[in-house]
Amino acid sequence: MLRNIVKSSNRLALANRNATYRLYSTAPPNKSSRPSVAAMLAVASMGFAAYYQIVQSREGKTMPRRKEFTTPQEEEALRQKRLAEVKAKRESQQMKPIPAFSPEEVTVVFVLGGPGAGKGTQCQNLTKEYGFVHLSAGDLLRAEQKREGSKYGELINNYIKDGLIVPMEVTIALLEQAMQEAIKEGKSSRFLIDGFPRKMDQAIKFEEVVVPSKLVLFFECPEEVMLQRLLKRGENSGRVDDNIESIRKRFVVFTETSMPVVDAYEKQNKVKKISCDQPVEQVYQHVKSIFDEIFSESN
Numbered sequence: 001m002l003r004n005i006v007k008s009s010n011r012l013a014l015a016n017r018n019a020t021y022r023l024y025s026t027a028p029p030n031k032s033s034r035p036s037v038a039a040m041l042a043v044a045s046m047g048f049a050a051y052y053q054i055v056q057s058r059e060g061k062t063m064p065r066r067k068e069f070t071t072p073q074e075e076e077a078l079r080q081k082r083l084a085e086v087k088a089k090r091e092s093q094q095m096k097p098i099p100a101f102s103p104e105e106v107t108v109v110f111v112l113g114g115p116g117a118g119k120g121t122q123c124q125n126l127t128k129e130y131g132f133v134h135l136s137a138g139d140l141l142r143a144e145q146k147r148e149g150s151k152y153g154e155l156i157n158n159y160i161k162d163g164l165i166v167p168m169e170v171t172i173a174l175l176e177q178a179m180q181e182a183i184k185e186g187k188s189s190r191f192l193i194d195g196f197p198r199k200m201d202q203a204i205k206f207e208e209v210v211v212p213s214k215l216v217l218f219f220e221c222p223e224e225v226m227l228q229r230l231l232k233r234g235e236n237s238g239r240v241d242d243n244i245e246s247i248r249k250r251f252v253v254f255t256e257t258s259m260p261v262v263d264a265y266e267k268q269n270k271v272k273k274i275s276c277d278q279p280v281e282q283v284y285q286h287v288k289s290i291f292d293e294i295f296s297e298s299n
């Protein structure tokens with residue numbers, strides 16, 4: 001555009017100069033004479049054109065000049081680059097998983113605490129009184145381990161014996177399946193998920209693909225108390241991990257891997273702590289007071 005304006009104003013100035021010679025004089029042009037009106041008009045047009053381009057570029061509009069000087073090949077390369085950028089943006093948006101449930105429809109309470117703290121015992125009471133479905137991640141894994149034809153049977157058994165955390169894909173799939181079934185059967189859409197998440201990756205993935213949790217109950221208990229409870233339970237539980245060797249390993253995993261999950265949820269103000277070194281009924285009264293506050297009719 002600037003070039004066109006300059007060209008046309010040059011033409012105008014030339015025409016004007018020729019006209020001047022014809023009309024007023026046959027003498028050669030006087031170099032010191034004052035500029036003609038046309039020349040001043042040409043200069044003003046150039047000034048305006050330059051101003052127009054500055055304003056356009058400040059508004060983020062492409063300067064027409066750039067287009068004039070771009071070759072068709074460069075234009076095509078630029079178009080392809082922009083297309084690839086749009087495609088990559090769309091793909092990255094589509095890859096973000098959509099959770100299976102919305103937190104408005106499904107309520108999840110994570111129940112955490114050391115091995116033998118009494119999580120399962122308290123969950124059974126809550127199930128009866130508050131209409132929650134109790135899903136123990138450990139129970140689901142043990143059932144899968146025993147299921148005929150399961151390709152994870154041996155793997156789960158080895159992980160449990162060593163107190164290690166089974167790869168999250170297995171546990172999350174089992175939990176989601178159990179939730180879908182409970183909802184389909186019309187049991188409830190409120191879930192107590194016991195002994196999960198025990199590792200940060202599980203927590204993040206579950207909230208991303210299944211549903212964000214509402215609350216985390218954390219059962220605090222001294223290690224010595226948990227040890228005695230587990231050894232007692234091991235007298236007839238039949239569990240491969242209720243023995244002193246496995247229990248020691250489970251305590252280490254709890255401290256090193258599972259406590260950071262509790263800490264992370266504390267930062268989100270989602271954790272309610274309950275002291276478990278008391279008789280079952282006393283612990284339950286504390287849990288009840290929390291549930292009455294959070295899950296009363298109005299909430």
Ligand SMILES: Nc1ncnc2c1ncn2[C@@H]1O[C@H](COP(=O)(O)OP(=O)(O)OP(=O)(O)O)[C@@H](O)[C@H]1O
Pocket residue numbers: 113114115116117118119120121122138195229230232233276277278279280281283
């Ligand atoms: N407050 C309590 N006082 C005494 N014994 C308890 C108490 N709570 C639970 N127990 C007993 O302690 C043992 C462990 O309890 P429970 O199975 O509920 O723990 P847990 O936290 O679910 O354990 P895990 O994580 O190993 O499954 C059980 O035998 C249970 O009866």
Ligand SMILES: O=c1ccn([C@@H]2O[C@H](COP(=O)(O)O)[C@@H](O)[C@H]2O)c(=O)[nH]1
Pocket residue numbers: 115136137138139141159160161162163164165166167171194195196197198202241250
């Ligand atoms: O998310 C989970 C939960 C449990 N495990 C394995 O199961 C055992 C027993 O769990 P309990 O909750 O004590 O019944 C646990 O030590 C882990 O090995 C898991 O891998 N992931």
